[in-house]
Amino acid sequence: MSFMQSLRQRWHSADTLVCVGLDPEPAKFPARFAADGDAVFAFNRDIIDATAEYACAFKPQIAHFAALRAEDALTRLIEYVHAKHPGIPVILDSKRGDIGSTAQHYVSEAFDRYGADAVTANPYLGRDSVQPFLDRADRGVVVLCRTSNPGAGDLQDLLVDGRPLYQHVAEKVARDWNGNGNCSLVVGATWPSQLREVRAIVGDVPFLVPGVGAQGGDVEAVVGNAKTADGTGLMVSSSRAILYASAGEDYAQAAAIAAKSLRDQINRYR
Numbered sequence: 683m684s685f686m687q688s689l690r691q692r693w694h695s696a697d698t699l700v701c702v703g704l705d706p707e708p709a710k711f712p713a714r715f716a717a718d719g720d721a722v723f724a725f726n727r728d729i730i731d732a733t734a735e736y737a738c739a740f741k742p743q744i745a746h747f748a749a750l751r752a753e754d755a756l757t758r759l760i761e762y763v764h765a766k767h768p769g770i771p772v773i774l775d776s777k778r779g780d781i782g783s784t785a786q787h788y789v790s791e792a793f794d795r796y797g798a799d800a801v802t803a804n805p806y807l808g809r810d811s812v813q814p815f816l817d818r819a820d821r822g823v824v825v826l827c828r829t830s831n832p833g834a835g836d837l838q839d840l841l842v843d844g845r846p847l848y849q850h851v852a853e854k855v856a857r858d859w860n861g862n863g864n865c866s867l868v869v870g871a872t873w874p875s876q877l878r879e880v881r882a883i884v885g886d887v888p889f890l891v892p893g894v895g896a897q898g899g900d901v902e903a904v905v906g907n908a909k910t911a912d913g914t915g916l917m918v919s920s921s922r923a924i925l926y927a928s929a930g931e932d933y934a935q936a937a938a939i940a941a942k943s944l945r946d947q948i949n950r951y952r
């Protein structure tokens with residue numbers, strides 16, 4: 683099954699638009715992991731098991747693993763999701779982008795080395811840099827459009843032909859790059875009006891929406907502005923607010939409660 687088919691099936695079968703972000707920070711792990719040489723894997727595995735029921739996708743962020751030299755844990759975690767929670771797609775958040783010949787290696791990294799179902803991609807280098815990702819029709823390509831960070835507008839809002847650059851990205855992806863139907867867009871929860879604008883441009887193209895939870899994005903505004911007509915179309919992503927909901931022995935239970943609470947809040951406004 684392709685990424686898009688898995689995602690749509692998961693939205694409906696599990697009735698959830700929550701994407702659980704996996705951003706390991708060992709300093710925030712509960713004390714029991716201090717002496718565990720495989721803590722990055724073990725902590726994330728527990729979070730995955732606790733939150734799977736509420737997840738339409740998992741999103742490991744590659745820098746959080748690479749900085750810890752924990753690429754092996756990342757590989758095993760993606761395998762673990764596929765084996766223990768089949769049907770929940772994994773989005774590797776690596777925001778890759780380079781000339782085509784190098785991009786091909788980023789494609790292999792995400793899909794062949796790590797086995798991810800989708801990957802985040804930076805459109806800044808243009809069509810040929812994203813093409814190797816687009817060609818993997820069974821995998822998802824999640825293109826940065828209007829990111830959640832405070833400085834997102836520095837470049838993404840620059841006017842080109844009278845319209846902000848992020849709107850051009852949205853239009854290009856929806857009209858030109860999505861021939862295989864495997865594209866989605868990153869639009870931050872912290873920008874409600876931009877969510878609405880991008881939705882109006884791209885129709886039913888799914889959004890990965892980081893920025894709720896620790897970054898303070900408003901869930902009601904996200905859902906109201908960005909859901910599709912059938913009440914789906916979103917992967918509302920939260921990492922720290924779920925992962926580190928408790929630093930005590932109840933960390934997994936607290937993560938489950940946080941994920942369930944986000945799912946319920948989203949569903950209230952769908």
Ligand SMILES: O=c1ccn([C@@H]2O[C@H](COP(=O)(O)O)[C@@H](O)[C@H]2O)c(=O)[nH]1
Pocket residue numbers: 703705743775828829830831868869870892893894895896897919920921922923
């Ligand atoms: O625009 C973007 C794109 C990616 N991210 C990533 O999402 C998570 C957010 O973590 P929280 O703890 O829920 O704030 C993180 O991995 C970012 O690298 C983003 O925040 N904004």
